[in-house]
Amino acid sequence: MNRLLPRRTAAGAAAVVMCFGLAACSSSGDDSSSSESTTPSASESMSEDMATGPFGAGCAGVPTEGEGSVEGMADDPVATAASNNPLLTTLVKAVTAADLVDTLNSAEALTVFAPTDDAFAKIPAADLDALLADKDAxxxxxxxxxxxxxxxxxxxxxxHETLAGDTITVEGSGEEFTIGEAAVVCGNVDTANAKVYVVDSVLMP
Structure with missing residues (x-):
């Protein structure tokens, strides 16, 4: 089960407004041209609703500089990047216990819903210890x-189909997303080979 994170890349794109039809752009002088250029198109309005960088209240817990910062994480493959993030220490411990670090770091392209330490803390300690000791589970x-x-x-x-062979359903738009009872608290975080959405609850199969 050493396939924590392999996959293809799919990135977002920004919409750009262009003026087609020189007659419409120039027929009535400067006033008409100015009016046309300041009117947002539907595609521009849509692009304003799309997050172009990390978002969410939980991002405040990410360091502002160093390897654990947003900029620092973008330079490293996802397991290494997570190990530098103070929000994800239990997740890193779990990934290490499952021997998935190398698989994660060598994957081509992934999206990871990464539970915070507080998310793991919602699991009773005895149950979490048992889970960490059961490699298959x-x-x-x-x-x-x-x-x-x-x-x-x-x-x-x-x-979306997960690497466990089942599916998860993400609901929401803009900067508000949920997966079941879990909410994205810091989303759209880039690493060298993955897109990370930090969540506030552990997603159980």
Missing amino acids: LTKVLTHHVVEGQLAPDEVAGE
Whole structure:
């Protein structure tokens, strides 16, 4: 089950307004041209609703500089990037216990729904210890948090097959997303090979 995170890349794109039809752009002088250029198109309005960087209240817990910062994480493959993020220490411990670090770091393109330390703390301590000691069960839980491809905010909503072989359904839009009872608290975080959405609850298969 060493396939925590392989997959294809899918990135978001910004819409750009262009003026087609020189007659319409120039027929009535400067006033007409100025009026046309300041009117937003439907595609511009849509692009304003799409997050272009990390979003969410939980991002305040990410360091502002160093390897654990947003900029620092973008330079490293996802397991290494997570190990530098103070919000994800239990997740890193779990990934290590499942022997999935190398698989994660060598994957081509993934989207990871990464539970925070507080998310793992919602699980009773005895149950969490038992999970961490059961490699097969732990691998199934961890791969349930991973899908193929790097899903941008305008692509992440919907039903996705996980690496555990089941599906998760992401609901929402803009900067508000949920997966069941879990909410994205810091989304659209880039690493060298993955898109990360930090969530406030562990997703159980």
